[in-house]
Amino acid sequence: MVLVARRNDRLAALQSELKVINPKLELFSRPLDLRDKDELERFCDWLDESDLAIDVLINNAGLGDHGPFVDCEWERVNSMLQINVYALTYLTFRVLPKMRKARCGAILNVSSIASLLPLPNSAVYAATKAYVTSF
Numbered sequence: 765m766v767l768v769a770r771r772n773d774r775l776a777a778l779q780s781e782l783k784v785i786n787p788k789l790e791l792f793s794r795p796l797d798l799r800d801k802d803e804l805e806r807f808c809d810w811l812d813e814s815d816l817a818i819d820v821l822i823n824n825a826g827l828g829d830h831g832p833f834v835d836c837e838w839e840r841v842n843s844m845l846q847i848n849v850y851a852l853t854y855l856t857f858r859v860l861p862k863m864r865k866a867r868c869g870a871i872l873n874v875s876s877i878a879s880l881l882p883l884p885n886s887a888v889y890a891a892t893k894a895y896v897t898s899f
């Protein structure tokens with residue numbers, strides 16, 4: 765199991781928790797900011813170069829916002845696009861060929877009920893989740 769998030773201390777805590785549940789579990793923590801395309805690329809290269817057979821990919825990381833679009837901070841909007849759309853799509857793109865070759869695998873892209881209709885005060889979040897649902 766490969767755990768990905770930015771905060772290493774929380775990854776380490778989760779890793780310990782999972783080890784208690786199943787001591788045989790082989791675990792890897794990879795602190796990674798999914799907004800950073802170079803970091804994401806390096807992570808995917810590491811996955812490719814490792815002997816790990818990825819049978820399940822869960823794209824769970826997601827970011828929301830609240831407030832009128834006109835008042836949004838661009839940094840936050842950009843982060844939503846990078847995490848909710850770009851990273852999710854890129855990880856799927858990089859992992860899928862190995863799954864197809866192995867003729868085994870599953871991908872869970874976590875969307876939201878917000879994907880089902882335009883959402884005032886969460887315009888970009890709802891739009892990114894509409895993308896996830898459609899994808």
Ligand SMILES: NC(=O)c1ccc[n+]([C@@H]2O[C@H](COP(=O)([O-])OP(=O)(O)OC[C@H]3O[C@@H](n4cnc5c(N)ncnc54)[C@H](OP(=O)(O)O)[C@@H]3O)[C@@H](O)[C@H]2O)c1
Binds near residue numbers: 797798823827
């Ligand atoms: N909560 C809800 O009511 C709700 C409803 C519908 C759908 N969802 C969807 O469910 C998913 C999880 O939501 P949640 O509420 O559990 O979110 P959350 O509590 O904010 O957790 C988000 C997770 O993603 C990681 N993450 C955030 N930004 C990241 C980044 N730049 N790079 C790498 N990892 C990052 C976080 O760890 P770090 O901060 O350490 O990086 C954390 O582990 C999301 O896709 C969300 O849109 C949530």
